[in-house]
Amino acid sequence: MYTPVTQSQDPGGSTLAARLAKSAALKSAALAVALKSSKASRATECQTLEQIPNIGPSLAEDLRQIGIHHPRDLVNKDAFVLYQQLCAATGQRHDPCVLDTFMAATDFMRGAPAAPWWHYTAHRKALFGQIEGPTTHGPAGADPAAPDNAHAQAGQAMKKAPPP
Numbered sequence: 001m002y003t004p005v006t007q008s009q010d011p012g013g014s015t016l017a018a019r020l021a022k023s024a025a026l027k028s029a030a031l032a033v034a035l036k037s038s039k040a041s042r043a044t045e046c047q048t049l050e051q052i053p054n055i056g057p058s059l060a061e062d063l064r065q066i067g068i069h070h071p072r073d074l075v076n077k078d079a080f081v082l083y084q085q086l087c088a089a090t091g092q093r094h095d096p097c098v099l100d101t102f103m104a105a106t107d108f109m110r111g112a113p114a115a116p117w118w119h120y121t122a123h124r125k126a127l128f129g130q131i132e133g134p135t136t137h138g139p140a141g142a143d144p145a146a147p148d149n150a151h152a153q154a155g156q157a158m159k160k161a162p163p164p
Helices: 018-039 058-063 079-090 096-109 117-128 151-161
Strands: none
Touching: 018 058, 018 151, 058 079, 058 096
16 A cells, blocks of 8 residues: 655655655756757857857757858858848847847857857947837838848948957
8 A cells, every 4th residue: 555755754854746846956957957068169069050059949940941051151141131031031020139149159150259148239239229120121112131231331340349
């Protein structure tokens, strides 16, 4: 006959539910560490988009949707243009943190040290100000994937001036 273990019978002083919760939390933390450790520390180590710091499965799929299939494809890309292409491909404005992440990824693939995407937020705001969606950017009928002159110039400046 099965007799459930009660808190008073458990020599560790915790209930079975608490021990299971702790075990699940430890497994989750171990998985997070394993996933994080699969990130490359240098651009030359990247074989998949998911190995780029800050790029998870969802953003990797977004990059593939706009024609970026290998990490080396990002080396000569403009993060703002990638962001505009994604907005145009999906027909929706994406959160500006996606642009921050693209900035971090393109810089990393050009040899910059890995940095969290939010370290690029101030730099993005200084370069581009308020990000507009593809349906409101430029004159009516303009191609949302084609940057206007001011954004193209800002994109060039971004390639030359990494964040502090």
